Amino acid sequence: AVVSDRPHVLYNYFTQRFAQVTNPAIDPYRESLVMSVEVYLGRQGNVMAERPTFFQNVSTNNRLLRVDSPVLHEQELAAVKSSGLLTVELSTRYAHAEGPGTLEKRLSDLCYEASNAVRNGAELIILSDMPPTAQAQMPFGQRTDGEGFVGFEKDQLAIPPLLAVGSVHHYLIQQGLRTQASIIVSTGQCWSTHHFACLIGYGASAVCPYLALAHIRKWRSSKQGEAKADGQTVEQCQENFRSSIVMGLKKIMSKMGISVLESYRGAQIFQCIGLADEVIEVAFKGTPTTMGALTFAGVANESMLFHRRAFPELEDTEAAEKLDFAGWYKYMKNKGEFHLNNPDMARALHKAVRQNSPMSYEEYRRQIMDGRPVTAIRDLLEFASDRQPIPLAEVEDALEISSRFVTGGMSLGALSREAHEIIALGMNRVGGKSNSGEGGEDPLRFKTIEDVDEDGHSPSFPHLNGLRNGDSAASATKQIASGRFGVTPEYLSNAQQLEIKIAQGAKPGEGGQLPGPKVDEYIASLRNSVPGVELISPPPHHDIYSIEDLAQLIHDLHQVSPEAKVSVKLVASAGIGTIAAGVAKANADVIQ
Structure with missing residues (x-):
């Protein structure tokens, strides 16, 4: 706002x-x-x-x-x-x-x-x-x-x-x-x-x-x-x-x-974003706030703008048949609030991926970077350096940067089997890390693929094309969520990183649910469940009620997979620094 x-x-x-x-x-x-x-x-x-x-x-x-x-x-x-x-x-x-x-x-x-x-x-x-x-x-x-x-x-x-x-x-x-x-x-x-x-x-x-x-x-x-x-x-x-x-x-x-x-x-x-301290002190004292902007006069002006839309005669304009479309929830082109995620941006992204051409990517970049209204606080930030640029020869090679690429956690069930495995294959090829999401992983994926023919087909993965001998479909990061579906010693010991999902940015404080019709025989076998039965991950981990409980789980995961790092997934919000400090004391290797 x-x-x-x-x-x-x-x-x-x-x-x-x-x-x-x-x-x-x-x-x-x-x-x-x-x-x-x-x-x-x-x-x-x-x-x-x-x-x-x-x-x-x-x-x-x-x-x-x-x-x-x-x-x-x-x-x-x-x-x-x-x-x-x-x-x-x-x-x-x-x-x-x-x-x-x-x-x-x-x-x-x-x-x-x-x-x-x-x-x-x-x-x-x-x-x-x-x-x-x-x-x-x-x-x-x-x-x-x-x-x-x-x-x-x-x-x-x-x-x-x-x-x-x-x-x-x-x-x-x-x-x-x-x-x-x-x-x-x-x-x-x-x-x-x-x-x-x-x-x-x-x-x-x-x-x-x-x-x-x-x-x-x-x-x-x-x-x-x-x-x-x-x-x-x-x-x-x-x-x-x-x-x-x-x-x-x-x-x-x-x-x-x-x-x-x-x-x-x-x-x-x-937490508040955008109200001046004078307003916070009077009406919302104690509320964490960032980017103070709107004063009492500003609040009053916004109220008057709404009022004048209802009574256009106050500005000597003709009354419209309907009120203006605000667009707070639904995007409508050239009407109401601008939405960064809009159909034009989605089409540009699809075109850039499918055509794989610099011109297509430039059009996508233009959609999200140039000539659009400010939609987030980060759009107001600029880099202000106090030193000379580093010589290009000292900058890390572009190919090396890809080793830091990671994907978001999407479970097999939310994604199709083909999509889940292709993401893992691609990230393993560039040296990055894919995330299994919750729900386990097929043990077949833990082994390197060595049966690929000259056409890029593998009997082990007949549904995939373009494979190479030496490819791996294993997710480097394996997630431990509240439902613990598919979490076995074999699953944990075949990970480079183990992620304890405490919260998720898209739905913080909520659990997850995989509807019964999506739980086919294959997914049920991975999650040690029964086909057709909905699978529910509750909002809390029922064995984590304190930092000490989290420390115990981190210790146990280190014992099962000594070579793997253990990360804890949190969601950034006011006060996150205190929580992150506790997670660090619980001996987490990575805080996300």
Whole structure:
């Protein structure tokens, strides 16, 4: 978001963090019985007590309100309001005409209002950007116009809900009042699992996404929605949305080894890219941040850009039939956000590989290097040397560099047998290292191929062409993942390097799953399993719960294969240096 030339919602400046080695992940699907998303609203009392204790308040009878999910629809929010808890609703809206400089002052006023409310006995603070006219016109749960949408006002802006809840949360902590009240957010700017996780992670106990629910009602009432709903009612469609969000929250919590939502609330398990220190100090204090850029004025400007798209008359332009395509998730040529991985780049890569010509490669290089928008922080970096270039005669030969080439770990099952073996053959020829991925390897591949005829065919590998005597199809690096499929003494002793996969960059904190239809007789024999049965690698290694456990596994692997190096695969994130130091002390030869 920070390098984009388009406005983004504030959530997009935050990324989730996850546990590695210690505090291992939970399997949210198969260990769901130990997970809970129940929320308790009201005065929390002394959180350090061994059992719940509450501030003395006779009028509320010392009670908390339990809700089964942090995702509330409008009727449930109305029920919470009438539950007997002392509730104060604060508006997060402010005048558009006052300009971007108003945001910081309005935020300060909001924090002061929340503090006063708690001091006056409020047990529940509702931060709402719902237009007051919409609240007055219709009862809760039906506040939509004839088209199914909430009626917004063009002269009113809303404080980004994440900024509002984070600021109030930290201000109440500073005032020593945080445990005396719960915070609920009623917002139209919340629709994805990440949005809910951010709001809860920065202090909200529950969220009412009224605009997302209004969209669902509008969709269900349309002909398209009626055809696709498969007979489900509006209530069932809304419940499907809530269930999917709850499952997503469990998955996010599980990556940190957190099993209950009450422990995730306010935990701030995020890192930020692109917000200035002045914003972090007010709303997200303690969050690791890099590349500070967006100030309060910048946040306000991005909110105003979104608002003007909804109300183009503010800029004296004609209203479009549809809102602009943002392109945050899906690439569309010449529309929305630019995506580095796009069809043009893929076609150029395929052409470069198939034609094997300098011109084709130059076109691919141009696609990814020249004339494109900045898409990552690394695009902003430049080499700045303080010395003269090294003479070319002292530079290592290009052929020698290939010995440092390695491939990513892709298992046999994710890749076809032919692709898996060809990658290993190619890397062995140039002196690099291919990675077996998890799932074992055919013992036939451990031996050098010596039965190749003049046409490049081998009876041992009849499905491959272009072979040479002396070729090897063995993966130099063999992976040990959480499922331990195919990990045998023979497998380990035929490796140059043994890789313990703790986490994977594409899906950190998650395990793996090979569907049953992919488990044929050949793959089942390699993984010591049964054909047709799905194979699951859980998120954690169930024998690694500390650095000491990891050290024991590294020691055992060194005993089985003394000549092989042992590497540990981690994922770079905030705090990775501390984890890497522990892995080094566990006697790993390589940290990836």
